[in-house]
Amino acid sequence: MAEKDREKWDKKYHDKPELLDSRPPSKFVAKYHQECEGKQALDLACGSGRHTMFLSENGFLVDAIDISSVALEKLATNMKDSVNLIEADLDTFEPKQNHYDMIVMTNFLDRDLIARCYDALKDGGIFIIETYMEDDDNEKKDSNPDFLLKEDELILTFYNGFKRLDYEEFWNEDYEKYRMRKQAIAVQKGRQMQIKYNQ
Numbered sequence: 001m002a003e004k005d006r007e008k009w010d011k012k013y014h015d016k017p018e019l020l021d022s023r024p025p026s027k028f029v030a031k032y033h034q035e036c037e038g039k040q041a042l043d044l045a046c047g048s049g050r051h052t053m054f055l056s057e058n059g060f061l062v063d064a065i066d067i068s069s070v071a072l073e074k075l076a077t078n079m080k081d082s083v084n085l086i087e088a089d090l091d092t093f094e095p096k097q098n099h100y101d102m103i104v105m106t107n108f109l110d111r112d113l114i115a116r117c118y119d120a121l122k123d124g125g126i127f128i129i130e131t132y133m134e135d136d137d138n139e140k141k142d143s144n145p146d147f148l149l150k151e152d153e154l155i156l157t158f159y160n161g162f163k164r165l166d167y168e169e170f171w172n173e174d175y176e177k178y179r180m181r182k183q184a185i186a187v188q189k190g191r192q193m194q195i196k197y198n199q
């Protein structure tokens, strides 16, 4: 599976290098990075690195993960020392525990990975997910349904242990080839309650 992903994405980026052109960050990343208490970030499936670059330019130390060596090699050409580029398969990737102030997953969906990231966030850390969802009017009809969010899925994913900061559904950016509906959420991991007992 992962080997197929690597071949697919390396070929895509090789055949269409414009996919690695610089793009603006997602609205929620641009807004909520300012509310992080610390500066450790994880960019999952970083691709062209739009969030890796944005966060590093804003003082974050970023672990940027992707399976495509073509994407990572391009990113390496203009990356700061504060970025750690990691070629890895997110199907099996285990993030550092209790380490990150912000985790970003955009235009990529791996439900098991989302669950594996709960403990990677510090208390008070912010998780931002933004990706495509099911919609009858989506132009790309052959999208794999496993990679499309269901109605309200992100809200239901974070029903417990997280405070919802923001949520939106919208049509994707004009620069994308197909018009597709998206969901975006920003949540903050709840702080553990400090319960003191009288001895």
Ligand SMILES: C[S@@+](CC[C@H](N)C(=O)[O-])C[C@H]1O[C@@H](n2cnc3c(N)ncnc32)[C@H](O)[C@@H]1O
Pocket (backbone or CB within 6 Å): 002, 005, 006, 009, 044, 045, 046, 047, 048, 049, 050, 065, 066, 067, 068, 071, 088, 089, 090, 091, 105, 106, 107, 108
């Ligand atoms: C549509 S791009 C999203 C890039 C970026 N997150 C953004 O929003 O611009 C999807 C990325 O997922 C990466 N990817 C796909 N399967 C993967 C896997 N199993 N492990 C790691 N990265 C993977 C691809 O190489 C590609 O760069």
